[in-house]
Amino acid sequence: MPLQPSTERAAALLPPDSSPLAREMAPGLKSLLVQAVSVLLWLMLGMPVLERIEVSLLPLQHALCIGIIAAGLGWAWQLPRWWLPINILFVPGLVTMNGLGLEPYWYLAIFALLLLVYWSVARTRVPLYLSSHKAWEAVAERLPASAVVADLGSGLGGLLHFLAQQRPDGRYVGMEIAPLPFLLSWLRMRLGSGCYEVRWASLWHVDLQPFDVVYAYLSPVPMADLWRKVQQEMRPGTLFISNTFQVPGVEPNEMVPLDDLHQSRLYIYRLSDVPVI
Ligand SMILES: C[S@@+](CC[C@H](N)C(=O)[O-])C[C@H]1O[C@@H](n2cnc3c(N)ncnc32)[C@H](O)[C@@H]1O
Incomplete structure (x- = not known):
């Protein structure tokens, strides 16, 4: 049985691009914003407090604190629940990878691989x-x-x-x-x-x-x-x-x-x- 290309009427049937949800800021962008705000909050509020009470942390511990703030902000901004671990682990992941001393092209390769698999997630949320x-x-x-x-x-x-x-x-x-x-x-x-x-x-x-x-x-x-x-x-x-x-x-x-x-x-x-x- 031949598969018909969709008609104009079918194409107009609320594809995700036109749904109200899709018009909101995509969770990926929200998460990036959340990460940036978390880093700023940690630099401007968290680290001065640590200095005052004379506590020093390892880079990974700083990163985990940023992750926890990011998860809290993401939760407050009603990001889907599956973004929570991503928000917690994003900066600690960067710090860990940095510590591995990988050649820069590995980052590019990993990024390209993720892009090819999760190409459309920001738009489709699937x-x-x-x-x-x-x-x-x-x-x-x-x-x-x-x-x-x-x-x-x-x-x-x-x-x-x-x-x-x-x-x-x-x-x-x-x-x-x-x-x-x-x-x-x-x-x-x-x-x-x-x-x-x-x-x-x-x-x-x-x-x-x-x-x-x-x-x-x-x-x-x-x-x-x-x-x-x-x-x-x-x-x-x-x-x-x-x-x-x-x-x-x-x-x-x-x-x-x-x-x-x-x-x-x-x-x-x-x-x-x-x-x-
Ligand atoms: C949860 S997986 C399910 C995979 C497979 N159906 C299975 O059951 O094992 C959902 C898949 O839908 C794809 N997807 C999401 N939005 C899509 C769209 N608008 N058109 C086609 N594929 C889409 C994603 O890239 C992903 O591979």
Whole structure:
């Protein structure tokens, strides 16, 4: 079945760039600001106090104090919870790496690698983490015969690969926006069985109409916008499956506890034929 490019109407369906949340300052920028303010606070308030009480700290201890201030500021600024460890460890990480005496090109290489994996996180608020094997199995069990399946944000292509092996009657398509995960899943497809498809594309630019099952493992941020897109584009009777993140304010038709490492759940929504207004 050919996959249609999304129509102008579909493209206008609140992609993250146009959502009110996306118009707020991205958490990455907020975190940088928080780090800068924390360093200033430590230099201007923390260090003079230490001097007065004649306490001297090692560089890593100074860095940890800055990290703790940054975590506090990030919490007060309502940064998502997963930024907390990043805020605590950012300056201590820099100090530690500096102590290792690495050649400057290593920093560049690490930065480039992170950029290729987390390319779009500042905009999409969806980092890379992988569905468990139990999630793959639960999805495979629920596929109708010869289903056309999409994994929105397909990461390293693990789910697609598994489904293509277990259920060769279906057709499997992934969309991935981050370059390195896309490349790795594409290589996996070319070198392996090759019985799934993966595209370097934003999920917001793909029409969901051809799919019988759409799977997403994203974050709480895009769920309301994604649900609107799903309702507008998916056909009645098809399935939208979200790993871990529920659609706010919408009861799933089925909830599947996975008993995996993170005790995740699948939330399964069957599209009804009630028109969306
Ligand atoms: C949590 S991972 C899930 C990976 C895979 N689906 C799995 O279950 O193992 C989410 C993935 O979605 C990708 N992503 C985030 N926003 C996206 C977008 N707008 N379009 C396509 N991919 C996106 C991220 O780069 C990341 O690889």
